Amino acid sequence: MKLMVFSLLAFLAAGVSSSVASEGELSIGTEGAYPPWSMADAAGNVTGFDADVGALLCAKLDKKCHFVVQAFDGLIPALKAKRFDVIISGMSITADRKKEINFSVGYAELANMFVAPKDSDLVGIKDIDTLLKTLDGKKVGVQSGTTHAHFLEKRVPGADLRTYDTLDQMQIDLATGRIDTAFADLSALQDFLAKPDGQNFQLVDVKIQSTFDPSLGEGIGVGIAQDNTALKADIDKALCELVADGSIGKASEKWFKMDISLPCH
């Protein structure tokens, strides 16, 4: 038994030393089970938006990359244990996670958007200021406790805000016409639009992102160990260039049918 424990430890130690990248290599931790961000097949090949971002980043940094697939809730502990160098797994930058690890600049963000009936006066609005002004006096649905709710409370105090415990309840009231519009992130709204109830609705063509109001979150970032400041500087620079030249935007169009890249700021 003792021998087994010892050999297990030795194995783990070997695993750690082998997966931490030597000079010129970068190992990337990812979930591998969260389409379309990160999907791993049986052979361990990772595809998805995260895989594309990783590949772009490695090309930019001129490093050889490999992915380590790991459950999402174990990614941060594993990074801290040096099982890999960075996390690229659609991970949102939040204050809580920042206590544990560092993040690169945000490189992507699912847009926050409004959805409304096709005949609504909101449809066709193209800029944020007009949109927020038009919301005055309208019944706006939002999930309670979310960054979306806080944003509306702060920015559109004149709106008749209806808060829901779940997105499903909000979708029902949207479909029955009890509310004029709803505010959520794109994946939730696309889910609604794909349902039969969503057939008479469309997105209001205004993306509201954290660049407009930081209370909406800081986007998706690359997780980096707190003591690895040199790597963070390199990755920040590379990500900013990749977003600026449109490569990350192009990769996101492939997986999300729209540009979700987040400009550096």
Next chain:
Amino acid sequence: MDVELFWQAVPVLLKGLKITAILTFLSVLIGFNLGLGLALMRLSSNRFVSGFAKGYSTVFRGTPLLVQIFLLYYGLGQLSFIKDNAALWWVISDGARCAVLALALNTAAYTSEILRGGLMSVPAGLVEAAQACGMSRALRFRRIEFPLAIRQALPAYGNELILTVKGTSLASTITVLEVTGYAKRLMSQTYAVFEIFAIAGVLYLATNLVLITLIRGLERHLTRYQAR
């Protein structure tokens, strides 16, 4: 406790208390009259009429208020004939009106049972005496049966009023901003769960204390002929 938070939360929750009071008042007003009608139906000798009242009371007392609220708000809201009928849609389209309807229908069921018990406790001899005096049925009910029944039923009905006040908190689940609705919103803004809900609880308690006092006063007034 954070004093600044207190001054931020109390005015907002008082706004909610106004809505809670309106919800309670309207649903009790409708529910009491409906309940009285149902109690009379229940005591009718017509088996169909009393059976309907019995079935109503069984259904509404036997299902949770939250389920009734969800059925009315989310359930009926999906039926096309409700949406096509302007009057029905006026009620169902709005969370507060739905809440009043659900609370009224619910409290009517309990009220009918309470009043039925009161009416049954009226001694048969008194009714017969009134009959012998030549009083009509309506006059008998107004002068003899109802005044005696309500004296019996008042303590139990006071309980039902308190339950209705507390029941209004469920309206927050269908977007109505009453005390609990505002408390939930404040909680997600400040994360001060304990403080916010403690204040909300005190507001409910104060409301119910006022109601209890009023009912006790009414009870004392109605039974002032009894030596204590």
